[in-house]
Amino acid sequence: MATWGELEKVGTKWHDLEEMTWGDLEEFCVINQKAKQIPDDMEVSFVPMQNVSNTGDVQTDEVRKASEVKKGFTFFEEGDVLFAKITPCMENGKGGIARGLKNGVGFGSTEFHVLHPDPEKVSSEWLYYLTSWDEFRIQCARNMTGSAGQKRVPKSYLEHYKVHLPPLEEQRRIAALLDKVSDLIAKRRAQLDKLDLLVKARFVEMFGDPFINPMAWKKIKIKDAVTVEPQNGMYKPQSDYVTDGSGTPILRIDGFYAGVVTDLSSLKRLLCDDKEKKKYLLKEDDIVINRVNSIEYLGKCAHIKGLIEETVYESNMMRMHFDSARFNPVYVTHLLCSRFVYDQVVNHAKKAVNQASINQKDVLDFDIYQPSIDLQNMFADFVNQVEQSKLVIHQSLDKMETLKKALMQQYFG
Numbered sequence: 001m002a003t004w005g006e007l008e009k010v011g012t013k014w015h016d017l018e019e020m021t022w023g024d025l026e027e028f029c030v031i032n033q034k035a036k037q038i039p040d041d042m043e044v045s046f047v048p049m050q051n052v053s054n055t056g057d058v059q060t061d062e063v064r065k066a067s068e069v070k071k072g073f074t075f076f077e078e079g080d081v082l083f084a085k086i087t088p089c090m091e092n093g094k095g096g097i098a099r100g101l102k103n104g105v106g107f108g109s110t111e112f113h114v115l116h117p118d119p120e121k122v123s124s125e126w127l128y129y130l131t132s133w134d135e136f137r138i139q140c141a142r143n144m145t146g147s148a149g150q151k152r153v154p155k156s157y158l159e160h161y162k163v164h165l166p167p168l169e170e171q172r173r174i175a176a177l178l179d180k181v182s183d184l185i186a187k188r189r190a191q192l193d194k195l196d197l198l199v200k201a202r203f204v205e206m207f208g209d210p211f212i213n214p215m216a217w218k219k220i221k222i223k224d225a226v227t228v229e230p231q232n233g234m235y236k237p238q239s240d241y242v243t244d245g246s247g248t249p250i251l252r253i254d255g256f257y258a259g260v261v262t263d264l265s266s267l268k269r270l271l272c273d274d275k276e277k278k279k280y281l282l283k284e285d286d287i288v289i290n291r292v293n294s295i296e297y298l299g300k301c302a303h304i305k306g307l308i309e310e311t312v313y314e315s316n317m318m319r320m321h322f323d324s325a326r327f328n329p330v331y332v333t334h335l336l337c338s339r340f341v342y343d344q345v346v347n348h349a350k351k352a353v354n355q356a357s358i359n360q361k362d363v364l365d366f367d368i369y370q371p372s373i374d375l376q377n378m379f380a381d382f383v384n385q386v387e388q389s390k391l392v393i394h395q396s397l398d399k400m401e402t403l404k405k406a407l408m409q410q411y412f413g
Contacts, residue, residue, distance in 0.1 A: 019167055021121070026159035029127060030116040035075035038105060040067035045101040047108035052082055054093035055186065056128065060100045069107035074114060078104040079124045081115040083131050083158075087151045091141055095131055097124050113158055122165060125175030130163065133412045134405065149354070174411050181404045188397040195386050195393075196258070203334050206379050207371055210340035217371050223364035225332075228321035230360040232291065233313040234272070234280040241270045248272050251282065251313045253290050256302035259333045264308055272312060280312040282319060285329045289336065289363060292316045295356045299345030303333040318360060326373060330380035335368055 025031070038044070044066050051059040076082065078101050084094035089111065098106050115131070117124050130136060139161075144151035166174070208214040223229070236250075249267035256262060272280075282288070286304040290297060293316070304319075313319055322332050335341060348362035 021165040025161040025163055028118055028122040031155055031158050032114050033116045038066045042066045043102050045106035047106055049109040052094050052096055056096040058096035058098055063102050073107040074110050074112045076106050076114045081127045083113045085113045085153045086111040097128050123171045126171035129178050130412055133408045185400050188393055191393050195390055199386055202382055210338055217369035219367050220370055222366045225322055226320050227323050230318035230320045230363045233315045233317050235315040236270050249311045253316050259302055259337045261302050282311050282313055286319045286321050288317045288319045291318050292357045298356050301336045303329045328376035328380045330383050331376035
């Protein structure tokens with residue numbers, strides 16, 4: 001494995017334009033080739049959309065008889081590049097190389113475009129990195145067709161996408177370098193995942209499984225635990241949002257994940273008056289909870305800490321404040337992020353097409369447990385120690401991701 005210093009030095013740009021081949025993408029690969037004749041009883045890999053990640057992983061271990069999937073699914077072969085064509089999968093970066101296919105053949109979602117490389121002109125790896133490049137996806141998004149929620153990248157757009165293709169040997173060198181950086185990024189993300197699992201394990205160790213409550217903690221309703229009851233956030237039209245650095249930052253539902261606000265310094269900003277600020281300002285140690293979203297994200301929450309300036313919150317969430325004499329917000333946030341509370345969210349949810357909702361009354365009715373405040377504080381201290389370790393890993397991860405973006409821009413821009 002190359003060291004970090006070595007990776008920084010090898011990101012040289014391909015300069016020999018005379019050896020570059022210019023043309024439409026369809027000149028170097030077949031897009032959505034027709035299925036070949038396959039015996040009905042032959043086993044093949046089956047790849048639904050959920051088996052393709054946004055980091056290039058393609059799970060190919062699901063096997064079916066060809067007769068079950070020959071009609072109504074998309075055909076591909078070993079080494080083909082899968083590219084999710086439908087929103088939001090395309091924008092989220094879903095795609096990868098089909099490897100390890102049963103008998104070298106696979107079928108999958110009809111929402112894939114399949115790029116079958118000409119092995120004498122282009123490598124699968126180079127094609128994958130091209131299609132995963134941020135700018136490529138941005139251009140694809142601008143050229144989507146169809147109605148909202150069902151927009152797709154047309155095959156014709158991919159076919160006529162202009163590429164400058166280096167020689168095969170250079171393609172392989174580029175892909176090998178990007179593989180090394182991608183592997184390092186994956187390792188850092190795995191380290192973060194392990195630390196998150198460590199916190200979850202410590203929670204159960206200290207407080208027990210909430211479904212069982214083996215330590216017989218006192219169960220109370222949230223309405224009996226808060227000093228500020230859940231309040232909906234503010235709605236402002238898009239015309240009130242500003243991009244010149246003025247205004248007030250606003251926390252939106254895309255600004256937090258797994259109990260944590262991802263980056264307070266990069267929130268969108270809007271214009272609001274003093275009366276609105278007074279009503280909707282977030283306070284340190286508030287807890288926010290998502291009240292409108294698709295059912296899988298409904299009820300996600302975050303602990304507000306480290307505010308760097310006055311910040312408001314949007315209408316799709318509620319904020320509340322727990323009694324600090326009885327509850328540590330770190331403990332409460334982890335409990336609210338548990339399956340124990342999520343099941344209560346689902347049971348209270350009002351479901352509609354593509355989204356669900358909960359209200360203040362629902363949240364006040366949720367059951368939580370009240371361990372001793374000393375034990376909660378011990379857990380919070382442990383979480384803070386883990387967060388310090390995660391901060392170091394995040395800094396390394398950010399540096400690697402910045403390098404990868406720079407390399408992608410060099411090689412494909």
